[in-house]
Amino acid sequence: MPEPDAGVISQRQSLVAALRKLLPGDCVIDDERGLRPFECDGLSAYRSLPMVVVLPRDTREVSRVLSLCHERGVKIVPRGAGTGLSGGALPLADGVTVGFGKLNRVLEIDTANRCAVVQPGVANLAISTAVSPYGFYYAPDPSSQIACSIGGNVAENSGGVHCLKYGLTTNNLLGVEMVLMDGEVLRLGGKQFDAEGYDLLGVVTGSEGLLGVVTEVTVRLLPKPATVRALLLGFPDNASAGACAGEIIAAGIIPAGLEMMDRPAIHAAEAFCQAGYPMDVEAILICELDGPEVEVDELVALVGDLARNSGATTIRTSRDEAERERFWLGRKSAFGAAGRMAPDYYVMDGTIPRARLPEVLNRIGELSREYDLPVANVFHAGDGNLHPLIMYDSSIPGALQRTEEMGSEILRLCVEVGGVLTGEHGVGVEKRDLMGTMFSDDDLKQQQRIKCAFDPDQLLNPGKVFPTLHRCAELGQMHVHRGETPFPDLPRF
Amino acid sequence: MADNLAPTDADGLADAVRWAIAGEHPLEVLAGGSKRDFGRPVQSAATLSLAAFDGIVDYEPSELVLTAKAATPLATIEATTAAERQMLAFEPADYAPLLGASGGATLGGALACNLSGPRRIKAGAARDHFLGVHAVSGRGERFKAGGRVVKNVTGYDVCKLLAGSYGTLALMHEVTVKVLPAPERTRTVLVYGLEPAAAMDALGTALSSAHEVSGAAHMPDEAAARSAVSYVADAGAAVSAVRVEGFPASVEARCEALRELLGRFGAVEELHSKNSATLWREIRDVRAFADDSGPLWRLSVPPASGADAAARVSDAVDVRALFDWGGGLIWLGVNGAPDAGEGAVRAAAAAVGGHATLVRADAPTRAARAVFQPQTAGLAALTERIKRAFDPGGVLNPGRMYAGV
16 A cells, blocks of 8 residues: 555544535544454454544535645545445545445335436345335446445445346446545436447446545336246256356347355355255256246246256256245345354455356366465356455464455456456455556557546545556656658558 | 558558557548548548558357458348348448448448447447457557457456547557347338337337347338338328347347337337348338438437427527437438527437437538537547547547547
């Protein structure tokens, strides 16, 4: 992380006094007890006490806070619900953490335009709950959806088990209101389908709080599907489960969810919540199908046949909602189950081409033995997003470091087989130093120039995403030889 | 004499850009050239053709991804994916007939203009299917962004920014897109004789149902009369159309349910796969306006405001309309207005909270009028900073979108 600025820290009291002129007393937190709950996000291995926390109540207050901090050269760390898994909301000792807990209202449900306008602190699931009486829902469903906020979802471009069919956050947004670091308020998009001009909404989504602070979100709503059913499929090895996932997609089916768990994950989940998973298999697939009843019936039968042909030894179809939820129970409890197996666990998030799954799982198995750290794998099998859960004990000296080293090896492996470092959790501080395995210096500099266009002083969430901080003036320079250069070899027509 | 550059590899593209920067020769960027007359006229000293970047690089049907060089014709992509029973789900349009162009539409061109067809309401826009890119910036630097997998949040989503940047930020030479299974069957439910307001209501009802509608358009009688589908052209009335696609039994069931649901709005009819394909291709390519060359606007508005927006324009100037995206996309052909209807169109878009683009007009009109929606001061300044981040010398399609950008 960037070295805290002693000059800024020495001005803390004056900053707090200035913030208290903008916000009521209970919206500015500066005592250690009050700051403690903000010291980390879902990546709890990294902790740091913020200099100050503010909890603005509306866009104007956000704008004023940012403008003040901009004038004083004080860094800002935006924070949604703090459930992120890559340290994107890790506080800075010389920074102000802006929390969105007080911006938590659903502002408008527009059924005619099939969208909802909400404040950033609204929980993901609360949107679907609010629009449910009208027959709609909001599709992206990260596993933390009870708690995670839509503002955080925008920052991280969050996914979920249904994103194979319905897309990530970015595919389900229509517009945002956002505040730039200098306090300027901008609207991107609206209730129409396409934004005007450059797709700034597209680049702000998933920018991990580095480009602007989102103060209002317009999300697209979908009509609830008529029917939802799931299949629970058990396989004698990982390869046949992976092959079955490929067969399902090759048959032209895009399931609402297609999840895989390996043997350690199945056993951990079963011990944790008794979901009724088969214990005599090496891998299971949970395939959820939604849509018109006649379609779901047809596809359930088809997927069952494909699974049988792929060597499945267990094929169960949910007969009612309770059974469908039981199929999901183990998968949804996988992280908690890992937490029961060991004092600590570390969640990875690479994406790989699905066809490379068997070799990647074999290699992860080898790494697990090499590092002597147990690993359970859960996998969004439809889109190739792999979540190895490494179990460790942080009270053993050096264990966290070895876990992180092993995690880095897994992510390098993902990139090596043609995949990427993160499918849905973001780069944050966690994968920052691995960006070079995927991107060249020029690739990263071009991204950082986008950062400079939004935040030239680099005060918004610095130290996240990019391994090297360059000054914007340096990034903006272009070295060219003025005057006519012949370039005789340029092909012309 | 203008130079025409046609590099054959990525280093050649970088050389060409460095040449342009050094000599201050702005470049007009072309692939197939089918949309050359879309946007403000570019003040360029040279053209840069990407035509050599043609061909599919990698196609993995089971991974749902396809990588191709940017100037690969859409026709090639469509034929290749169709052979694997897949498709580009965003249904990119071919504007060549609309713009009177001879060149063929390319994949890179469709992405650069973020062109999405009727399925946009269900499957998303071009930008939603754009996974990865190799490009050369206006600095003459090669860079890549995104990846070759369908789920990726590593770094900024630069692909989104390049989609719809009309070649003003970077020269895309290799792109990776998401592909999806092609539907086995298609049916279209037609509703006859609705006024635009009632039609928006009917389309909205269909879109709010659980029947997974993948097209929702309304053709006022003049637009309907130009269709090659007899059930539409011979109606002698406005025709509203709702499409369902997918597995046969499901399509039949949803089609039946939609006939029932929409029957209360007017008389209904049903198109099978072949007629459906013809109709939705006409709507996608805006064929209702391909026979003339007058000014043509594309309005993007909240869908329920479609009829209202069109009525506001037609109160002021003589227009013909076509509605897609359940009312969220309005095509307005303007007849005989001195300002190409700009005043009325901008006022209507502002009134309902949307924006408008002058997709077709002669070059002097496109030079004199704002082709794209004028931006607020804050957005315009940010847009300029983004442009400078990629192309500080202003050598890539300068002025194509906005003066100075």
